[in-house]
Amino acid sequence: MNYPSPLTSAASSTLRGLLAAAVAEGYHKIGQAVFKPDAEGFFLCHAEDVGREDLEIFHNPHDAAALAINDDAGNYRPLKTGPNLKHGWLLRVASLADLHLALDLLYPAALANWRSFLRNEKIASPLRDTVNRQTGMYRVTGLITDEEAQGIVDSLCSPGCLRRIQWPIPSDAEPPLIPTKEKEIPLLCVDACSLLIAEARRVVKARLGK
Structure with missing residues (x-):
């Protein structure tokens, strides 16, 4: 827009x-x-x-x-x-x-x-970069696949949050286009939240049988 x-x-x-x-x-x-x-x-x-x-x-x-x-x-x-x-x-x-x-x-x-x-500043990091920075009990989230990550976005983020995701999943992908509504200040998601990271940990551990 x-x-x-x-x-x-x-x-x-x-x-x-x-x-x-x-x-x-x-x-x-x-x-x-x-x-x-x-x-x-x-x-x-x-x-x-x-x-x-x-x-x-x-x-x-x-x-x-x-x-x-x-x-x-x-x-x-x-x-x-x-x-x-x-x-x-x-x-x-x-x-x-x-x-x-x-x-x-x-x-x-x-x-x-x-x-x-509006300033065209880079305000979001790809999800892959975010999970690769995790340490401790969340380090395992770095093993999440792009398909698993998209599944979390579809099941957790889309119905549960009004923010519009700014970050792509792969590191080399372009940021997603932001659909905007007329005369509305958008809520932008600039980083994967703790709820997503926790769900990513659960998904990866379930796949690994841990």
Whole structure:
């Protein structure tokens, strides 16, 4: 996707400058949250809650951290980019600085990764390089095949995380193309997370009969 020139220009500025440009261009979504300017500053809520009148109101941007901890059933969310952001809340903030803080608490490093992407910076290492760097009990993950790794991506990452993978599996492969949605700040996966590494260890050990 070709981003508007104000965004690519703002990518050379601060993260807050990039966010200001995104808001001016009509960007209003990140992950499962929407954010929009209003008479009081900005509001954020779950995308599926837009228009509801029974939402619990919050006013401190730091409240975003608590809102991201548990899902609707009260279970802990180990992955902030999991597709299980809880419903039922509306966060009102007074300034762009507060919006920036709230978004960073809901989706840590999302803006920074997007800015690096807009700058055409290399922000991800191939999975093969990542597993080959593992030590100790995870050293065995270096034995995972490309086919096994793709199977983990399909079964673990695709349904369980909203981030879009930036890293290829083989060391000599090009980074995958990033499908982007209109007026949405993308969540980019720039490195294999601990959940994937743990699953890679399990898969390899199962194949080796250990």
